[in-house]
Amino acid sequence: MTTTLELTDVSASACCAPLVREPLTAAEAEQLATTMKALADPARLRLLSIVAASENAEACVCDLIEPIGLSQPTVSHHLKVLTNAGFLTRSKRGTWAYFALVPGALDRISQLLVAS
Amino acid sequence: MTTTLELTDVSASACCAPLVREPLTAAEAEQLATTMKALADPARLRLLSIVAASENAEACVCDLIEPIGLSQPTVSHHLKVLTNAGFLTRSKRGTWAYFALVPGALDRISQLLVAS
DNA sequence: CGCCGCTATCGATGGTTGTCAATATCGACT
DNA sequence: AGTCGATATTGACAACCATCGATAGCGGCG
Secondary structure, eight states, rough: OOOOHHHHHHHHHHTHHHTTTTOHHHHHHHHHHHHHHHSSOOOHHHHHHHHHHHHGGEEEHHHHHHHHOOOOOHHHHHHHHHHTTTTTTEEEEEEEEEEEEEEEEHHHHHHSSOOO | OOOOOOHHHHHHHTTTTTTSSSOOHHHHEEEHHHHHHHHOOHHHHHHHHHHHHSGGGEEEEHHHHHHHHHHHHHHHHHHHHHHHSSSSSEEEEETTEEEOOTTTHHHHHHHHHHHO
C-alpha cells in the first residue's frame, strides 16, 4: 500500500517558491507527481466532482457506481487511490461506506501550480 | 501523435462551475485527465520548473539534460509531451531548440481545481 | 563538400495501471 | 445461526508508458 502523501511537506519545503519559482528537487517532483497521478484519471476526477457536488461533500459508494459506469470493484479501487492520496476520507456507517472531500486538499496542489 | 489539448475548452465549458461545483461530464473529465497526465510525471515537473526558473522562462534542451539526469531522447520525449499538452512552446534558433513556458497554462488548470 | 554537434524519431523492453470476474469480509436483519 | 446486501480484496489480463540505445535529420563550420 502506498503511504499517505504529505502535501504539506511539499508546500512547506517549497513555500513561497512553487513550481515556477525555482527548480524542484527530485524528491519534491516525485512526491508532487505521485499526488497528481491520483488526479490524472477521468474516473477519479468524476468521482471527486460527484462527491464534491453532493450533500455535505460526501457520498456513498452505492451512489457513485451507477453515474460512473464502471464495475463496483473498479470504483472501490479508485476511491482507495483518492483516499491514499489525501483527497478523500472514508467513514463506514452501518453497511455503507461514505467518502467525503478533504477540505483544502485540492486547493493545496492548485496553489503549487499557480505562479503568484 | 496526440492532438494539442484545448485547455480553454475545458475552462470554457466548465466556467464558473469547476471540479467541485458540479459533476464533470465524461468528456470533460477525459480532457482534464489527459492534461493532468502530462503533469503527473516527476521528470516533466522538474523540466517545467527548470524552464520556469530560467531567464525569460525559456531554456535550451542542452541545458536540461544534465540537471534531469536522463538520456537525451527521454528528455526530448518529455518536452514533446509538455508541448503537446500546451505547457511549453518550442522555437528552434540555429542548432538549438528552446522551450518556453506558455503564460497562463499552469494557472488555467490550477483554477479548475480550486473551490472558489 | 564533409564533418560535427544538437535534437528528434524509431524500436524494444520492463514496469505500471485501469479494468473486470471471482471471492472474501462484514454488518444488519430474521 | 443463517441469509442478504454492501464493500473490499485478489488475481489476471490488456493497454499504456517511461526509458534507453541506435539512428536519422539538420544547421553550422572548416
